Amino acid sequence: MRERLSLIVGAAFFVFLAVSPLWLLRTGYLQGLGFEAITLAAMAVAWNIVGGLGGRLSFGHAAFFGIGAYTSTLLVVNFGISPWLGGIAGMVISAVVALGLGSITTHLRGVYFTLVTFVFSLLLVNLARHFTELTGGDVGLSVPLTEPSFLMFQFRGQQSYYYIALITLVIFTAIAWLVMRSSFGYKLRSVRDDVDVARALGVKTEQVKLRAFVLSAVMVSFVGTLTAQHDLFIDPTGAFGTDRSVEMALGAIFGGAGTLWGPVIGGIAVVVISQSANNALQHVFAGADVIVYGLFLIAVALWLPGGLVSIPRRIRAAVEKGRRKHQDQTTPVPPRRQASEKSRR
Amino acid sequence: MSRALIEMDGASKSFGGVKAVNNVTFTIDEGGVIALVGPNGAGKSTTFDLMTGFQKLDSGRRRTMGIDTTRSPSYRFPELGVARTFQKVRLFPSMTVLENALVGGLAKFHSVSAAEGAARRALERLGLDDRADRSPAELTLIDRKRLELARALVPEPTLLLLDEVMTGLTPHEVEDAIMLIRQLVDEGVTVLLVEHLLKVVMRISRRVLVLEHGQLIADGTPDEVQADPQVIEAYIGVPRHEEVDDAGR
Amino acid sequence: MIGQVPLDMQLFAQTALTGLLLGGVYGLVAMGLSLIFGVMRVINFAHGSIVLVGMYLVYSLYNAGVNPFVALLIAVPLGLLFGALLQTVLLGPVTGKDELRQLLLTLGLSLIIKSIAQVIFSPNSLSLSGFTAGSTLVDIGGGLYVKPAHIIGFAIAILVAAMLVLILRYTDLGRRMRAVVDDSQMAESAGVRSKRIYTISMAIGICIAIVAGGVLVTYQPVSPTTGDAFLVIAFVAVVLGGLSSVYGAFVGGVIAGVVQQLTSAFVGPALQDAGLFVIFILVLIFRPNGLFGRKGDVA
Amino acid sequence: MLVVDGLEVRYGDARAIRDVSIEVPDHAITSILGSNGAGKSTLLRAIAGHLSSSGGRIVFDGEDITGLPPYLIAERGIAVVPEGRRMFSHLTVEENLLVGASARRSQSGKRKRLGEMYDLFPRLSERKQQQAGTLSGGEQQMVAIARAMMLNPKLVLFDEPSLGLAPIVTDLVFETISTLGQEGLTMLLVEQNASLALATASRGYVLEQGRVVVEGDAATLQASPAVREAYLGMGIEGEAG
């Protein structure tokens, strides 16, 4: 029932996104922002499979973003291969790399996993800068501007990019939804809660972790291709840099990690908030927007632990409480303080 | 009563300097209730861990349902029909009661809905069905134990290892638990118990294994074991509250 | 680039020496991180920014005419205060909570600190101009050179490390810190004021980072983004040493410094961090709890 | 002497105990019986300051300690042997005991007390340097008791000390409790094992669904048909005690 409702609201939200270029996002600039927001949401959805459902905070997903970006770009620049195919190639390579990195990190717990993924992406930054013959080093790679062509992933204006991103997001959300309902999803959550017990209950924990990691990596990799072809340029820090990894994790956490809609909302919200802060405040002093953005993160951490998606639940709880207070008036027990587990960690 | 469900051969495990389980050999054959008793720290829970692959054997061998599982990871055991509970209850905190039980079924059922059906039946059996959508944190310790037991029952195991499930129950509740165990046995499940409630153990088990200092010091029928001076010395002690018992009865 | 450098002993010795001295200060940064993680189970993603605060603090004091090493003494109480304040106002509510919240909070904090630093100190890189102990090399014989500031920094690092390990292992305070880690409520029932313990631990952890920043600025220019690199190195060091082993973090820092310099000299400067990262990943694969870590240890 | 007056504690909206009033006289063992979920642990945790109450008062030695944080309650001389033992798992046995004395000031007093505890539980003396988390259940229970005693408490709250203990260890634990009782220590003992509890205690209360339903001295309770029926059962747990 509640799930049905969330699906309806979600579908309505996608319809809203689909029509918004018609009335809300009318300029190329706004559609470009829309592209950014939606791609971040898509990455957050992908990240959430590992970081939210699996409870393994990857801080190195930029690695796969970068692989997708570089693979498709190298193929189009050097061989004129369509970025669509390049994107698939990038996904394959990402899968292989994720399989490798995933298998050597399955036994790592908590922070250790986070830090290895983090360092892995930094390692790729280093390597991409160093092996200039392949990657162009810090100069980066430019994709030549061509006539609009679906095959070559080049379009006039931002609208087509926007819709491609949106379709990607819809597909990703559907994948996440399927994952959450499947036995794979339950296994993933059990691994998050208690690996040892999950294992003792027959969950092949390494396999589950690995699959989640690979799936998520492959998804992020495709977004890497989208972004590189949209920007027509890629360089090592833009591709593999920490900010990218952090951003997708933030999107998911901000919206509500481990939920279906949290990463979607969170990914979009992160871009909307940071861009509007930027718009409103940049002229105060350079970086004022960053401060507001930082304050936002802190505020969510302090007062909105479940992320943005927990707001409806909180409102509902508050309303119910209010209602109950009304009914309770016959037996006036002053609920002075609720028994709370004081200071238990 | 002949098929060997688990065969431990020279199983050992130490932690740091402590030999928790020391060269233990026994076979769990099919049917009925078998108890594993012994003083605190004797290595009972560790033995469970070794029987289910939850801890790796330092040395020795293990066969499960006739298959060599010495090196098998713990996730193999539910498939083979072995399920267990933990002395210190370990539930999945972020999942509901139903979901906790459901995960137990995934080893056996391939579809989520089949696992959910089995989970609901198990919850009902343990009287938890009315709390299916609660969080385990809202349950009392005892209900949490029940939930863990339900989770172990979902995959319909042939061998069930219960680590102190009756600890902390009132006499009435203990009776309920015994009924449940008997039912399971009738359904063909072999139950292996770790329990300190000697009276219960002796009443329902057909065979009792006694561990001390990581070693098997006795193995036999309840009567044999209770009469064993070594067991009395190490575990049962000289009953001090006999009179109270009588009064209570 | 490989092979161009003559692999002679003197170069090796110089490299190892420089790495050791730099590594000591990395270790200092890492110890603060490790302590905060060990006691509060908070990964402080703002740690690099705290180091930055230390750098700007000592920079400002220096410009006000204070000798940098005297400035460090002034930085100690300020650092303690800052840490205590952070814990009471910001981190307290998320201590012991979901790590995602801690992540949001510390990341947010880090962004804010960096932005404010840029506003106050401009984006330019600043250094203690005229402070020669940090810029000139001294010949210590055998063709080996060191910067006096490096030596002093290393000595301070050793001192802090020793103090911290002693406190954690052998004092009431240390035992209480570790007890609170295991079960804060039970510790309270034994009379331990766990919030105070958190505040003290955070104060010490932050103070160490501030001091590390102060040491760093004596030989390294500071700009608003300088802290980021130290965050990464501190992570590496802490994990190499075994996450919540404070002593391990120090050793991890030293290892990081040496590996970095050796890679730089014998593989190529561009790959100095790559070398470090490879070692890091290898260690974690083979020793998931780090070189010195036992699960859940602090000290 | 501890007086609990009309105490109410809630978990969210659910009232776990309501209008509970008990008295714990000095130099005696008072016991609380009740089935699972009756609210026994809740009561103890409220007294210890782990839970805050939504009504009523807790008075200790004439001072209202309602709502005080646990460390202040500990400073007033109330020690806890909690349900599930709750070791400082990564600390050694000795460190656990030393932390147990955190509310005390004197260092030498602590050391002396430490020696007394090792005399009381020689087993712990053998395991001084072992990490507490790796001890067996019985050993942990000893540490929990010794840790509480380190505080030199005026009142000790025991929550189901026999839980999960082998008969022989249960014996040891209850012998220790009796000994301490004979030495004049005031104790509040929550125990499932009613026969054991009533044999040890001089007075008792029975909690049912969060309320006190029966109270009286141990002999009266033992004789009460209701108590016999419900808590002393058919004697199945007798051997354990």
Added chain:
Amino acid sequence: MTNALHGTDQRHGIDKRHGTGERRGHTPRRIRAAAAIAGASVAILALGACSSDGAAGGDGGDSSGTSYTIGLPFPLTGSWASGGQASANGALLAIDEINAAGGIKALDGAQLTGVTADTGSTDPGQAGTVTRQLIEQDGAVAIVGAYVTAFTNTASTSAEQASVPLITMSNSDALGERGYQNYFQVSILASASGGSAVSYLKDAFAAVGSPVEKVAVLAANDATTQAQGETAIQQASDNGLTVVNQAFYPQDLSDATVMVQTALAEHPDAILLGGPTPAVATIVSTARTLGFTGPMVGLGGGGILDPEFGEQLGESVNGVLSMTSWNFDLPYDGIGDVNEAYKAKYGKFAPQEAGEAYVAVWEIAAAMESAASADPAAISSALHTIEFSEGPASWMPGGSVRFDETGRNSVIFPIMIQWQDGVPCTVWPQEVQACKPE
């Protein structure tokens, strides 16, 4: 994200922020933290409102006529912010001067408005986004930006897609190879400055009588510096010099002892170097204390030209050389006054990128004059056809600027400066020499 600023002082915001919100006696922590955060947010928003008013007022000057926007996407935060802000400052200075001088006369004295936008520091995509914003939201008719090659890359793509001209002060050769119609590069190519470093060095020091035979190259591995370093290495061997040591180091280099020692072990006569300010400053001071007395020559651009480089090294900066494509002592009338104006406004001499951005804005103005139009396409084609040979628009080495069909400046040649008395002074080639090399 844009900023209708106008030389808005980057600094005045935060100081006011300080007093607000904080310090609240004994209120519970939650409330305290909430108040602090809310207070800070409100303060910043309020300041935002105020200064946007201020910017709007100050901008159009007294002209009631039309105003055209020039977009200035630069990295204003993050690790490139120092050069980004200097570039923006140079551009804004030019806009002020143009407005003060009566605006664009061919367009009835229309005024120019400079709108800056922050490209951030890591994601090149962001530079593309803000450039789109400048063009579409703010109606920029031309863009000057984005200082760092990677950002210039995406910014110029956005500009190209919108057919709006963009003039850059980036140095990378690759930018001009993309066949863009609306891309213009006023500065020197990395290959040219890196390459000339060797020949200038040879010539200049042959002229003062100390020949250079062996060189070491120590360059950061960012795009421009690495390209400069590679060309220099190439050029050295073409010129019969030996490169005895080469290293491309990471920008956050923490210590240079080992690297410099390794280089000095080969006894080079000169060191060619480049990178961000802290790194090059460390390299120079390390080399000096290790007893190296030969010339040290910057490859062009970056840290070695920044005012902070001089501040960091103090006395020992003097003598350090560098390639560059702009200096405030070039022999053109008025260029010195501009530097004075810059100093008065920003407290430091105008570094290379500020000068280039300044010139670029004047070129746009000149193109608008010549086309008598503010249509981006018209500006673009004017930029392609005009030879800028007078006024500030021509103040690049060579005395004039002409963009070829790839958009590169076909007139420019690199110059070499030497730090003397704490400021860079042009020493080579002779026709632009302001000081003698020491």
